[in-house]
Amino acid sequence: MLLSGGQRQRIAIARALVRCPKLLILDEPTNHLDTAAVNQLIHNLKRLETVPTVLIISHDMTIVREAQLVYLLRERCLVAYKHDRLSYLETVNYAN
Structure with a gap:
């Protein structure tokens, strides 16, 4: 059977x-x-009985917004952003 x-x-x-x-x-x-499906994934991860530590590597701000702490790779350095600073990330080109 072929799956998408x-x-x-x-x-x-x-x-x-x-x-x-x-x-x-x-x-x-x-x-x-x-x-x-993304919204369902986020919902299901939040409802797990035993919640693991989740490390998400993503460019998708929908799921990044759900993180408690975000690390951005800039010029070979990791820069930490707390949840309240994520709106700043949405305004900059964080792919560089």
Whole structure:
């Protein structure tokens, strides 16, 4: 059976969560997901019984906004932004 990119993405995340990890690393977890699926992913991650530490690597501000702490890679240095400073990130070109 052929699966879409979004279906494969959801299955990969579900398989990782079934193991109840202490650390969950999600690299571009919203890739291939539509807006409704992204919102469902965020909702489900927040409702986990045992919440792992989640490291999200993403360019998608929808999921970045949900983070408690954001690290931005700038000129080979990590710069930390607390949740209240995320609006600043949305106004700068943080891809550089």
